Amino acid sequence: MRSDGADAGWSLVVPLKPLVRAKTRLSGAVGERLRPQLALAFALDTVTAVLACEDVVDVAVVTDDPAAGERLAALGAHVLADVPGRGLNAALAHGAAQVRRRRAGAAVAALNADLPALRPAELSRVLTAAAAFPRAFLADAAKIGTTLLSAAPGVELAPAFGGPSRARHRESGAHEILLPGTESVRRDVDTGADLLAALELGVGPYTARCVPGIRDRAGLEGVRTSGA
Numbered sequence: 001m002r003s004d005g006a007d008a009g010w011s012l013v014v015p016l017k018p019l020v021r022a023k024t025r026l027s028g029a030v031g032e033r034l035r036p037q038l039a040l041a042f043a044l045d046t047v048t049a050v051l052a053c054e055d056v057v058d059v060a061v062v063t064d065d066p067a068a069g070e071r072l073a074a075l076g077a078h079v080l081a082d083v084p085g086r087g088l089n090a091a092l093a094h095g096a097a098q099v100r101r102r103r104a105g106a107a108v109a110a111l112n113a114d115l116p117a118l119r120p121a122e123l124s125r126v127l128t129a130a131a132a133f134p135r136a137f138l139a140d141a142a143k144i145g146t147t148l149l150s151a152a153p154g155v156e157l158a159p160a161f162g163g164p165s166r167a168r169h170r171e172s173g174a175h176e177i178l179l180p181g182t183e184s185v186r187r188d189v190d191t192g193a194d195l196l197a198a199l200e201l202g203v204g205p206y207t208a209r210c211v212p213g214i215r216d217r218a219g220l221e222g223v224r225t226s227g228a
Helices: 024-030 034-051 066-075 088-102 120-130 165-171 192-201 211-215
Strands: 010-016 056-063 078-080 107-111 135-139 146-151
Touching: 010 034, 010 088, 024 034, 024 192, 034 056, 034 066, 034 120, 056 066, 056 088, 066 078, 078 088, 088 107, 120 135, 120 146, 135 165, 146 165
Parallel strands: 010 056, 010 107, 056 078
Antiparallel strands: 107 146, 135 146
């Protein structure tokens, strides 16, 4: 712990829906059989990259999916049940509160679970920039939503994810992080076009294993994993 009472390093909170309900907008592009597999693969690649980031002390995954929770715990994540059961933002607030029960002086950041191209070094740059502000956020690649929201030690996270959350987080007083070279932290995946863009960046090994199945789908032929 630092002399100002804050713990060194970040705790990240990653929310994950039950896989049966996750990434439904991908169904048309990849099919119902592959959709839950991809949702889990995205989360595994995201958490693997987060745990490899030198600025991160621990990761809390909030999920009610037992199979996904078991896989993510095996990577080293702390898995928390979605006790509130009132949607994404309540789950994130719960996760942040549980983190601070263990580390009262923790700097906390909420991060999407669908960042399969995430690079630890890019995440480190974003967290370093975020540390200069009480609350800060990074917009997604579409510049409409949010992929990361941070809160300094002692500051409430106050998440407002979902839909046009970039505007809501800005209006809430959070500082918008504007950094070049952070594409992998912005590239969340909701649609087939998003998935193609992530594959162009180069995805992690769990998502890469799904690529043969993706290639079998009409409209996603010729995809590649440039960084895999």
